[in-house]
Amino acid sequence: MRGPSLSANMKAFPPYLFAELDKRKREELKKGRDVISLAVGDPDLPTPRPVSDFAAREVKKPANHRYPCGRGSERLRKAIAAWHYKRHGLKLDPETEVTVLIGSKEGLAHLPFALLNRGDTALIPDPAYPACKTGVLLSGARVERLPLKEENGFLPDLGAISRFVRRGAKMLFLNYPNNPTGACASAGFYKEAVEFAVKNNLWVAQDAAYSEIYFKKPPPSILSVPGARAAAVEFYSMSKTYCMTGWRLGWLIGNRRAVQALGKLKENMDSGQFNAIQETAVFCLENHAVLAEPIRKTFKRRTEFFAGELKKAGWNLTLPEAAFFVWARPPVRRGSLAAVYEILEKTSVLASPGSGFGASGEGFVRFSLCAPDARIKEAARRIAGMKWQKG
Ligand SMILES: Cc1ncc(COP(=O)(O)O)c(C=O)c1O
Missing domain, CATH: 3.90.1150.10 (Aspartate Aminotransferase, domain 1)
Known part of the structure; x- marks a missing residue:
């Protein structure tokens, strides 16, 4: 049976x-x-020794043993905003434009539940890190593949997307620096992506999990494009930057309606990351270099x-x-x-x-x-x- x-x-x-x-x-x-x-x-x-030593002390503090705040502690959201100001010159409101995640994978998989309806289309690069499809498919939305070709620097050719596909599209995923190709996107490409999104009334979710593992210039943020916050959000992660894949901490920044919607979803689904790890994330951001x-x-x-x-x-x-x-x-x-x-x-x-x-x-x-x-x-x-x- x-x-x-x-x-x-x-x-x-x-x-x-x-x-x-x-x-x-x-x-x-x-x-x-x-x-x-x-x-x-x-x-x-x-994980660097000063980080695990700091975390070991935080684990022992009873104040960290209670339920955390689902969208992240105020201290961490402020530290994230301060880090992005230093790194990208971005001014983020920690109250409305930052949500802490249990790793960026969690956020990538959950964001579509907050943004998409059954029958909508999400534009997803091909090849891509598989987690960005998870929430799209579970929301009953469709996936439209955007081939990343070597001759285009592994960037999607947004101009080649047909009018029919553009009309049904509600969300565009990007991931730079890119897994698996190792390509980066320029500020010029991000400008094009933001213009495409605004013109076609769709969300852009840019996954910057590898933002700090760069070999030449520090890669830009899509949110540095003027007007990007009308449609764009960006994912960040502690995982690769500080060799902390098992610790599970990331965040989403950008458009406040999207960031707050994901925060609300998380308040109803999980209770956020262990406070000791959130405190450790503050330590990492303050000692980033x-x-x-x-x-x-x-x-x-x-x-x-x-x-x-x-x-x-x-x-x-x-x-x-x-x-x-x-x-x-x-x-x-x-x-x-x-x-x-x-x-x-x-x-x-x-x-x-x-x-x-x-x-x-x-x-x-x-x-x-x-x-x-x-x-x-x-x-x-x-x-x-x-x-x-x-x-
Ligand atoms: C492109 C990309 N995004 C996101 C993630 C997930 O990272 P996290 O550990 O923050 O969930 C990975 C992990 O390999 C990845 O390759």
């Missing part, structure tokens, strides 16, 4: 592509192979090294400008999954198939430089020496 049925909502989630990959990895390990995993975007570096700089330098060194080695070995790629991924096509024509399996079988290096991030990722492989330098060097050496199967 099967018992009661599940919600039809569960059909929104495709079979987990990485499950099969995980199985293959376990098989390799069982054979006694020395597997180097460059598949997951989860920093290997520990000294904490973030060594992490940024590590990922820059690793990413530039690995991209350079792949290039020398005949891989096709655009050098990443930010984040910690190398997005590349192998020297022979291969589907993404076939390439990943062949690499794993011949070198015991595990990467992610580009097709797992959307149809436009087909043919690409994503390497995540979240392993110690020595392992990354070893992975590059093995891949450079790899003999590809013919055909």
Whole structure:
């Protein structure tokens, strides 16, 4: 007997592509192979010691043990506003233009519930971090894919979106610095995106989770575009900036109706993040430069090294400008999954198939430089020496 049925909502989630990959990895390990995993975007570096020391003290304070405020403590919202003023020159009202999140993934998945109705369309880049589809599909909205092409610097071609699609669209997702491509967007592109949104009466949700892992100039905020706050919001995260993926803290800033709507939704769904972690976030923001700089330098060194080695070995790629991924096509024509399996079988290096991030990722492989330098060097050496199967 099967018992009661599940919600039809569960059909929104495709079979987990990485499950099969995980199985293959376990098989390799069982054979006694020395597997180097460059598949997951989860920093290997520990959270900086001053941060965990500070948090350990906060955990012991009884005042932090009560329910937090769902949209974030006043102290943290003020610290977030102060940080953005310093970083981007933005003047944010901490009361109405900032909502604290339990990681930016949570916010990306929940925001569509606050903004979309059944039958609306969301424009989602392809390839993309999969969580931005979650809330769209659960809201009963439609997904319209925006291909990110290498020849366009992995930016969507907004001018190519048909009038029909524009008419049904209610929301545009962006993600720069970009996972998986490592591309950045300029202030000029953001201006174009804001104009597109205002003209077509849609929301723009820009995901800046990798904003501080940059290799050249600090990437701009979409909210620096004059008038952006009429339609735009932007997500930020502690996860990559300070190697704090497990701590779960992010925030949304920008258009006050959207930010407050998400805050209201959260008051009704969760009770926000543990106060000790919110206090720790204030500590991180107030000590940003000294904490973030060594992490940024590590990922820059690793990413530039690995991209350079792949290039020398005949891989096709655009050098990443930010984040910690190398997005590349192998020297022979291969589907993404076939390439990943062949690499794993011949070198015991595990990467992610580009097709797992959307149809436009087909043919690409994503390497995540979240392993110690020595392992990354070893992975590059093995891949450079790899003999590809013919055909
Ligand atoms: C593009 C992008 N956005 C958001 C997230 C989620 O980050 P967080 O840990 O803040 O939920 C990730 C995590 O990998 C990501 O790659």
